[in-house]
Amino acid sequence: MTGPAFDTPVPPAAADALVASGIEVAFGGIKALAGVGATVVPGRIVGLIGRNGSGKSTLFNCMTGFVRPGAGRVTLGGADITGLPAERVVRAGIARTFQTPRIAEGADVRTAVLCGFFNSAKTSFMGSVAGFGAARREERRLREEADAVLEGLGLADLRHTEVRRLSMGLVRMVDVARCIASGARFILLDEPAAGLTQAEQETLSRQIRDVAARGVGILLVEHNFALVRSLCETVVVLETGRVLCEGAPETVARDPRVLRSYLGAVGESDEQGEAAA
């Protein structure tokens, strides 16, 4: 299963890249993914776009251990991580957000972000119960780090607000903060900007760029093409479980197949006719 020829070459795969290749997933009779690949390189932002139901979230699930692909491989820096349980994938350095944010009831914003630090907490279970100096110091450190993450996303004032009282957009931001907190080398964001105000979107883009600048590879699912265009160097377009095309945002935006399949569906019937011609 290979996709159509690419318009621009794939960025050279660094030794330390997150690569999915030939991923196939079927739910019952439905083939959600039929041979999809994507490469995320440290420090780069890759966009993943496609119509609803084209398999974006499913690809995320495969790359993060939530769904075991029927075929294909996911590798991280060359090491095979296909089918690794989700929690181990996170420990390997890949964090994700959920398209529908999953937020624990009753937790405030800082607590939610603190949860992201689970892997960097070194104190053992029993050590936490005993609560000796080291455990207390670590807890203080985590709190400071969480505050720093919140600061960066402009969420510092909301620290003590219950997450469920936030707007959906802000909840997504908290989720992004949680991902950043995990200290992952690769972050997969599933429609993080949905429901954000213009100002919040700008904060989010700035933060995503900052995170990428620190050498984190980012895979971004987003319907807002303007945002994708401003952030990503490469875009992968999916359609019904296949890679339709891949390349720089400008190239992709001009690709007739994309116009027909994706952008066309958003309502530009002219271009659809043009593409058909």
Next chain:
Amino acid sequence: MTFSEFILRGVLAGSIYVLLAVPMSLLFSTVRTIDFAVGAYALVAAAVAASVGGVLGIAAGLGAAVAGSAAMALIFLLLKRFGCHNHIIYALASFGVATALASAVLWQYGTQSFVRDSFSQFWSLAGIRISPQGVLNLVTALVAVTILYVVIQRSQLGRMMRAAAVNVMGSELAGIPVELIQVGTYLVGGLLGGIAGLLILFTAGLDYSAPLSLTLSGFAAAIVFGIDNPFRALFGGLAMGVAEALAAGYTSGMVTSMVPFLFLLIVLGTSRFGDATVAGDRT
């Protein structure tokens, strides 16, 4: 005793597990929860039947058991009304009902063991002595399962039950009275639990401390071959009876008493019971 004798005895004894297992399976299919009080319904039926005596006693016992399950069904409905959709809370509530019923029996009748003799003579089958009561138990279990089979597979009600078990939302949209079916399932649990209690009364007997392990035995029998099908509970119950009889014959008393629990632990430990059925439940 011979091997075949153990098997035969096991089958006869297992019929009681069948009666306890079927309601577990039914309730799990329609409500996705467990009624921990099924064993308590059995106790209540046995206690009332023993104290009233005669045919009237049997009727009164069954009535009391169904009344107990009606209380449980009411609590279930109230919980739903109050916005509780957590299956573990339904189970917890049934736990409270079980405790309350057992305590009521203890208060009314004390710590006595409820046991009555029915037949004084034994039959002999190919040289194996079997009690007529055991045969009656088996026949009762088979009749109960057969009736259920006919109802579930052949009747309109059964079709609705199956639909409700598979897809609550869809069934509600299709105008199937899902809630009524769920309440009915609780009541059937009371009835079958009550029948089991009466059979135990005339077989080995039981006392106020029995309910929880009866419930657990029933559940163990229900999941051996897959909980989603009440007819598999038949074979599960019989298998457990046989395992118990064999354990009694070839191992120690300790192992014999552990059989239902070990059954349960082994089945739970090896099956994907949680994953496939209620994995999404930990909300």
Next chain:
Amino acid sequence: MTFWANHRNTLIAIAAVLIAAPFVASRPVWLDSAVILGVYALLALSVGISYGQAGILTMSQGAFASVGAYAAALCSARWGWPPFTDLVLAMLLPAVLAYGVGRVVTRLSPLATALATLALGSVISIYIRHADDLTGGYVGFAGIPAIGFIDTPLEYAVLAWLLVIAVVYGYENLMRSAHGRALNVLQQDQARARADGIDVARSMSAAFALSAAIAGIAGWLYAHYVSVLSPESLDTNISVTALLMAVVGGAGYVLGPIIGTVLFDTLTRLLPAAELQGLFYGLALVVILLVARTGLMGLGEQLIGAARSGLGRRAAPAAGLPARAAS
């Protein structure tokens, strides 16, 4: 100041014990009750950690307590271990057992896990009944020595409630750590927990082991205080009672189980007949599930919240009592 903020529940427990102490100490009968109440409080707390925090509806706490109790009995009476050394075994044995079983059963659905704990408890109690050489079988075990210098009911009562306070302190520490937060998350949403990198089965098993260890402490204390043990001493009934106490008091709150314990104990004294205890417990459970699923503590919190907003005052940040709002 920070201690107050981080250990509100511990301080409240200490204050309550200090206030109650003079009254209790004035009557020998009450001292005796105070020890038993302490045992129950430990058991209920163990349910709080297991069910309230890790979501494991446990029905084997009585069995874990009896493992602790028999360990105490064997170590001190038969093998002559020095005082308090047997506490290590009394905690370790149930914890190891719980961890091992937990690794298998916490992968299951919550209902299945609950059933597995019930089955585990039953297997343990059947074993105790039949292991004549070790446990004295049905007859039981007599002549368990006192814990060194601790001899009078007063001293036992002090020890019991010191243990309760220590457990509350450790519990609070846990809930303010990454592991405590992990428990809160996985109890509500396992997928979310896994995305945080939490090994769900492992975290749950650790919590279950801790809860079993605390039940073991309860059994240890009970064995030494009562000095005789039989299979009925700490049976499934005790497991059920502890579970109901915790749920009625509020299993998700650190102090909820203790509130439930005290309430049940008080009300039991008002009952006309001891046999009615189960009826009352069962009804209390059903009523609390219907009116306040988060238990009395949750109800209290709601009432306070309602009163606050009724008075038009700004709601204070959620802090202190509830374990899961550790801020």
